[in-house]
Amino acid sequence: MQALTNKAKQVSRKPMSFMERMYLPAIFKGMMITFSHIFKKKPTINYPEKKRPFSPVFRGLQILNRDEEGRENCTACGLCAVACPAEAITMEAAERQVGEEHLYKEEKYAAKYEINMLRCIFCGLCEDACPKDAIYLSETFTPADYQRKQFIYDKNDLLIPHPKENPDAYSKALGNRPKRESVN
């Protein structure tokens, strides 16, 4: 039969020599190999104390974005929900009233915005679909929880902290995300 690769090795059926039958040299050799591993570098990272940096394209928990004045970017157009292959996003739109200009950037906003984190596959298509830079995937995991309903994240869970009222938390949540050219 034709071999598929040239990696196959013929098994040696020779009877063992006296040295091989003594086993001790081979055992000694093996022990030297294990001994040499004492001095090898351990690849383990001590997790809670030390964290491996994520790559800049890591797709983690979603964040609903605000602009510099703290107004929500989302206009509830529904493109993210359409793009979502897991159908994890639902939203309800509402019209901005007079006097709410400091809360919402445009005339229409999302009154309710929910992502089911158990459905979400973190593909990032919502971020790609969004024309307003209103949603993006951050560099954090979804934390574990005990109840299924806790995994349906609403606007309170998703919105980025207010840049004026809570600048520290805002810059922390923003991380080192590259600034997008503004879309208007």
Add this chain to the structure above:
Amino acid sequence: MMLLAIDLGMVIEKLILIVVVVSASLVIAMYTTFAERKVAAILQDRRGPNRAGPFGLLQPLADGLKLFFKEEIIPAFSSKTLFILGPALAMITAVMTSAVIPWGDHVELFGRNINLQIADINIGILYVFGVVSLGVYGIMIGAWASNNKFSLLGGLRAASQIISYELAMGISLIALLMVTGTLSLKEMVVQQQAGHWNVIYQPLGFLIFLICAFAECNRTPFDLPEAENELIGGYHTEYSSMKLGFYLFSEYINMFISSVIMATLFFGGYDMPFVNEVNLSPNIAALVGIAALMAKVICFIFLFMWVRWTIPRFRYDQLMHLGWRILIPLALFNMLATGGVILYFSK
């Protein structure tokens, strides 16, 4: 009356010594479990337990606590007395061996000469052998009482393994006894302090003794009685809680004791090489001696672990082949050769 007073002092002295030795061997066994996990981890490029306390040093305490709080299950169809007797016996025999080991020379405290050996009996090594081979009864009884086929198979394996390797061990020891001419462990150490370590006279005997010691301690590559992946734990399959802990613990005590015995028989016991103990004050000499013995023991324990994490388990027929057809003839040859050499030089 005078005699009685002296006796009372000795009784107290011996009692203290017993308590110290037993608790010391328990603590050492505890930390050997920790060392085993640490050594295994290091040999496999892992980090090992490092969460409980600094460097994970409290890990054995956590393990012990966990074992105590586990639910204790005694199978309904087991013979209850024997089921409880098994681990107890394994533990007792493991600890009993430490009675005849000379841990050091003597110390002088409160004007008394205290010998650092619980019992300097003139058949010390025979006593060790007797007690060690009793140890397998703990395993056998526990395995039988479990009423479980895997346990029974484990017990059978333990028994036949002990019989096979006890023979070779005994014969290799006879050669050593012919060289030293004494059965007392203390005298052997004194001889080695004056002359050379016995391992120089008996290298082959030491090798056979070492292999047999691995087998007697049920350590890899001879851990067939508990072979996890064929016998799902072997003789302690049905055990839970601290009874299981006793079995595991007795294995580590056995390992410690057999390391001490190998150090005493072949590596000069508490003899520190290149140091003349006579020049030191007796208390310091005793401390140096204990330190030397412990250093040797640590080396042996590391060897036990190193071998465990290197060599895979023997197949059962290979085990029997090694015991009966290689080690026993080799030990017989060693005995014969030693006898010949002694005869030649004594002429």
